[in-house]
Amino acid sequence: MATEQHRYTEELKGRVFKIESLNTHNGPGYRTVIYMKGCTLNCLWCHNPEGISQKKEIWVLHSKCIGCLCCVSVCPHSALSFVQDKIEVDRDKCTGCYTCAGFCPTKAIEKLGEDFTVDEVFDKVLKDKVFMDTSGGGVTVTGGEPGMAPEFVSQLFRKCREEGIHTAFDTSGLISKKALDAIIPFTDLVFFDLKIMKEENAKKMTGKGTSQISESLNWIKSYKMEHDKPELQFRTPIIPGATDSKENLEAIEQLLRENYEGLFTDWELNLFNDICEDKYQRINREWIFREKEFGAGAYQEIEAFKNKNQKFNITISGFIQKS
Numbered sequence: 001m002a003t004e005q006h007r008y009t010e011e012l013k014g015r016v017f018k019i020e021s022l023n024t025h026n027g028p029g030y031r032t033v034i035y036m037k038g039c040t041l042n043c044l045w046c047h048n049p050e051g052i053s054q055k056k057e058i059w060v061l062h063s064k065c066i067g068c069l070c071c072v073s074v075c076p077h078s079a080l081s082f083v084q085d086k087i088e089v090d091r092d093k094c095t096g097c098y099t100c101a102g103f104c105p106t107k108a109i110e111k112l113g114e115d116f117t118v119d120e121v122f123d124k125v126l127k128d129k130v131f132m133d134t135s136g137g138g139v140t141v142t143g144g145e146p147g148m149a150p151e152f153v154s155q156l157f158r159k160c161r162e163e164g165i166h167t168a169f170d171t172s173g174l175i176s177k178k179a180l181d182a183i184i185p186f187t188d189l190v191f192f193d194l195k196i197m198k199e200e201n202a203k204k205m206t207g208k209g210t211s212q213i214s215e216s217l218n219w220i221k222s223y224k225m226e227h228d229k230p231e232l233q234f235r236t237p238i239i240p241g242a243t244d245s246k247e248n249l250e251a252i253e254q255l256l257r258e259n260y261e262g263l264f265t266d267w268e269l270n271l272f273n274d275i276c277e278d279k280y281q282r283i284n285r286e287w288i289f290r291e292k293e294f295g296a297g298a299y300q301e302i303e304a305f306k307n308k309n310q311k312f313n314i315t316i317s318g319f320i321q322k323s
């Protein structure tokens with residue numbers, strides 16, 4: 001049985017598009033943040049659009065490209081072309097074989113998504129352990145939606161537990177009960193996104209309705225009431241015209257007040273910014289918030305909302321004041 005378990009861990013792979021060391025925004029202390037590829041939602045404002053598709057993809061950093069056309073000539077699927085001095089990717093033809101990335105002399109082609117075993121990711125985590133130990137940090141899995149890779153996350157978190165490493169799970173909640181069952185018992189902190197309460201708005205802005213998200217939240221609530229863990233924190237992205245209406249924020253506040261008081265520690269309001277716009281160009285996806293901005297006036301409204309709801313520990317993050 002022990003041998004089977006060992007083999008399972010070695011063979012199980014998760015698709016990861018980024019691993020960040022010493023991150024300070026996703027839980028206590030210094031964190032190693034694992035970004036899993038693939039998401040169950042498709043939020044129009046996603047700050048990691050390269051994490052939405054579960055497919056392996058590439059993007060080209062045009063500032064690094066010297067126009068040698070090595071990539072065009074080696075692509076076995078004719079997915080690359082040179083148009084108006086730029087490499088273009090035909091995403092229908094690209095299979096994510098990464099041949100082009102291997103031949104690019106300037107590393108202008110970046111791989112989006114690589115498959116790692118649990119042990120491979122855990123080895124990267126261990127390299128940061130000294131910083132975690134001195135700062136009270138740990139590991140955070142996010143994405144994408146890490147709940148799409150439940151066995152991988154579960155195995156990784158079990159290993160973290162064995163080494164005394166704090167674990168945080170960042171989820172949209174649109175995941176199966178089986179995934180919750182696999183992950184939550186090994187999780188110290190859940191970041192649960194509450195984005196849009198109204199069903200038709202949620203479908204329009206995120207691609208999916210809210211019922212399964214509510215079920216997941218109820219599941220976590222029951223688990224927490226029974227086991228007095230994990231710690232629960234909520235996150236709401238404040239997106240102009242999508243999530244920032246008074247009606248939406250008040251509906252979330254009502255849900256938390258009526259059902260979750262005493263069960264969660266923080267509610268983070270993560271303010272809109274457009275620093276991800278470049279990524280949208282690189283991945284050939286439309287950034288529909290070009291004309292939107294979150295100015296000082298909007299910031300003051302959010303601050304007023306926070307002050308009105310002082311019974312909750314509301315934090316505001318992400319604001320970028322433009323000159």
Ligand code: SF4
Pocket residue numbers: 057058074075076077078079080089093094095096097098099100101
């Ligand atoms: S990843 Fe493979 S299929 Fe896609 S563009 Fe590069 S070489 Fe072609």
Ligand code: SF4
Pocket residue numbers: 060064065066067068069070071072087103104105106107108109
């Ligand atoms: S191989 Fe790299 S540097 Fe050469 S054209 Fe392709 S992306 Fe540009």
